[in-house]
Amino acid sequence: MANFSIFFFTSILLLPLLCQSFSTANPTDKRILVLLDDLAIKSSHSIFFKSLQQRGFKLDFKLADDPKISLHRYGQYLYDGLILFSPSINKFGGSFDLASVLEFVDSGHDLILAADSSASDLIREIANECGADFDEDSSAMVIDHTSYAVSNSEGDHTLIASDDFINSNVILGSKMIEAPVLFKGIGHTLNPVNSQVLKVLSASSSAYSANPETKFTSPPSLTGSRISLVSVVQARNNARILISGSLDLFSNRLFRSGVQMAGSLTKYPKSGNEQFATELSKWVFHERGHLKAVNVRHNKVGETDEPAMYRINDDLEYFVEIYEWSGTSWEPYVSDDVQVQFYMMSPYVLKTISADQKGLYYTSFKVPDVYGVFQFKVEYHRLGYTSLNLAKQIPVRPFRHNEYERFLTAAFPYYGSSFSTMAGFFVFTIIYLYNK
């Protein structure tokens, strides 16, 4: 019994240490489950996996139909990220299924999903749930007769080279990807209303999606630059998802192969795939573009304590510190477009707040002449960055009864008249009563 209690207490003492691994202080994923159709993919895509491992990820390879797959144990997730390189799987092993993938994402974890022409309904369903619709024709591939990659063997123009990247340094890294990316697989479309999904690599305007083997019976349903080849999703809870229509994009073969776009004379010795995949995986696994805001505080000008309530027309100062995760540490995030609202049903004050070099944003303004329950709101949504939604409630009260001016200069005539009336009445009374 005594032993047990000692064990119990030590485990309680150790609990904070154990919990360290789940803390949000380090947003980068560490443990990643990779599900494969075939263990051969492990070697055929080894460059991509190796680059992940070199960056410190612990990869756990499993066959997608392994009956022992489980994402969590005792209510805790065992993994921070999931790579689904198993396009043809129809049913995962074990208790793992579509719902658990979505639940995994909804609890804030990240996902890389790669499909190809053999993509199963399950994979399509997952992509669909995340906002990407793969071409419904199961035999279709993306074909492009003008911007295909010049190569010796393949004449059906399904290996296409695209350099139509999203214009975002956050997602694709600050170093420009020079060479086009080779892609061989199926295309998908995004709902333009959906603001969460982004086309990272889109097809050229001459691309279309059809079965390369057969002749057309009807015009292809997906054409032109509507087709997205690779997309990313950032969910509302900042979970990130990468959806690629091509598994080969990550393969060693395409990483290493040279590329020359049709109609272009420049021949790149190495395709842009490796850089593209690596940078994108950095983004997906939160090594980049992850913001946090801390130390939100406000006070009256000239004071340091945060009041429980402001009065109308008070002057106040507002501070917030914003940091970006660089993969290893939190670096100050300096930008000139962060705005704070002083909000009650609509913004009464909207100010751009400026930062110093340490990421400390500061502004000061006057509380409007309206009382009510206000909020300091920072809603910062920038392409590629995690969204910041800060709201801090603060009531604003009217003047207290003794905070008004005691005597108004403009009212002196009135004071004078009332006192003179009083005096006059007094004199009149005396005269009337005692003057016979």
Place this chain on the structure above:
Amino acid sequence: MEDLEIEKGSKLRFAFGNVLSLFILLLIGVLAFSIRLFSVIKYESVIHEFDPYFNYRVTQFLTKNGIYDFWNWFDDRTWYPLGRVIGGTVYPGLTLTAGTLWWILNSLNIPLSVETVCVFTAPIFSAFAAWATYLLTKEVKGTGAGLTAAVLLAMVPSYISRSVAGSYDNEAVAIFALIFTFYLYLKTLNTGSLFYATLNALSYFYMVCSWGGYTFIINLIPMHALLCIVTGRYSSRLYIAYAPLIVLGTLLASLVPVVGFNAVMTSEHFASFLVFIIIHVVALVYYIKGILTPKMFKVAVTLVVSVGMIVCFAMVAVLVALVASSPTKGWSGRSLSLLDPTYASKYIPIIASVSEHQPPTWPSYFMDINVLAFLVPAGIIACFLPLSDASSFVVLYIVTSVYFSGVMVRLMLVLAPAACILSGIALSEAFDVFTRSIKCQLPDLLSDPQPAAGDTASENSAVQNDIVKVDKHSTAQKSDEGLKERPSKKNRKKEKEHVEKVSVKARKEKRLLVLPLETSVIAILLLVLLGAFYVVHCVWAAAEAYSAPSIVLTSHSHDGLHVFDDFREAYAWLSHNTEVDDKVASWWDYGYQTTAMANRTVIVDNNTWNNTHIATVGTAMSSPEKAAWDIFDSLDVKYVLVVFGGLVGYPSDDINKFLWMVRIGGGVFPHIKEPDYLRDGQYRIDSQATPTMLNCLMYKLSYYRFVETDGKGFDRVRRTEIGKKHFKLTHFEEVFTTHHWMVRIYKLKSPKNRIRGKTKKSKLKTSTAAKLKKVDQGKKNPWH
């Protein structure tokens, strides 16, 4: 010699009568207090209903933070996000009274909780009100009438309905203040004493602190003053009673933050100022009349009148021009609603939606004042025999209050004291006549000269009555003579001797007005029977009709007593399971209770000061789920609370109030149209209901999973099966439903983490959702 003996006997009788009436008054106080305790005995010592919870919360704040913080209290837990300046928008009288009571008790080391003090404030003040009624009626018709009126008031059902233990509302103290102010006015009128006039102003100040109904006083007293002037009853006593009250009262009233400049700027107070001017003019005329010869006076009058007419015409012309140029023709909605009782229900739905603002039905008069309704006419007649200043005031009081009670059920409360006073006068006069006839004939029958002991009171009252009359005569004479002195003690003594003589004479005269003995005895028996009926009815009303606290409900069925404590269950759930800063949306009826019992921020509450905000909530309740979600989300609402009576048959639930939400919402946001919710003008929730009705949020939140209870979805309040039985909620989730399903609490689902793509099976759904969203953002959500 004979005079001396009579004097001795009457002195003894006076002393005996005084002790007896003091004792009776004490008992009346006990009666008034104890008849209101049924609610505590039958239920428990809790605060009742809706508004009392707010008053209770304010009192708690007052006792905790002191008066200055209370005065400056800005409450951020209600009317989110607007907040409410409570210190400046609340009538502080009740709160300060209970707070003071609590403070006194605590400093006497009687550690009562604030709640206990609040619960018993109303019964205590009804005892005070009964005593004030005694004083007021005594001023009019003497002690006997006073005592009768006090007894009647102590148990009049109309007043009980607002002052049972736990009904901690403004009216509880305001009725006392109202009667006491009237008493002091009459006292001043009868004595012409400046001391009472000052007291009167203070009492008026207390009334202004307590209740918005003070406007009744500030209109009734000028009306009476005007009546006196018009009927040629102007005297310096009237001037003393009226002028200081207006000056001091207006000054004091403007000290109350909630009244402030309204005391001189709103139309409710204009009558008093007008009469104030008139009374000065009249005083001046009387003064001039005193110093001029009658001939000269006539000349002066014609001069002044002709000049005055010209000035008046000019003034009227200017006024008419001004009024005609204003768009509303000078009439505000409020004054119109007072003149035309149906105005509010036609044009202001938020006023009409409150049941106590509806005109009363005839049965409610019999319920609330019972036999007094029959006695009042007799009392009015008694007031005219003879008509004095005081009795004319009482007549005016009853006439106006009958009118106002016809406008609003709520003002029945103002009628009740008037009815009690007049019935008291009627009963006491009747007893007076009958007992006198019996007494005159008894000596002949039994040849026993000793008067019966029971007659003392009425005898006494008759004497008192004469005193008053004589008093008035003498003072009137004096004022006519232009004496400036007030009646001193010396004069009083002289008067008393005078009174004795007069009363003896009067008794001799009255001996002629005797009724036959048998008739008198039977009439007395019948009157006692009538009184007994009244007592039985009042006790029944106090015990059964008005004692329910309405937060705990009971019902008797064949298998015994059922207690429905769902409201407190729900509020307790909220306070234990939600975050402190979470916002709870519900229809405004439940706002006060949510802030007081669950301590959560609400969007709207029973202080319906902002129609737009209420209309927003009404619109949300009558919109489809998605639109409602958008509105609630823009108001930061986390939980939605609905009251549903369909399972147990609780009729005042949200579905029955729903049409008001539609009307109030539609009044501000015209895309909500009442006909959309009605099938052929009928409000129904069965399979014939309109699709708008079946898809609105209120329907869905009320009937979600309802079919699981009995398999059919039979609504016991509407006595029908519901129209749409199986449905799912997409933007709300049920988090708590009380034991009898009376309160259901839903949580707003957070927006979807991911947005789905569109495939064939979901194509239709997402596209309509997208369309809806667009429409909502463009139009329906008022805050976007």
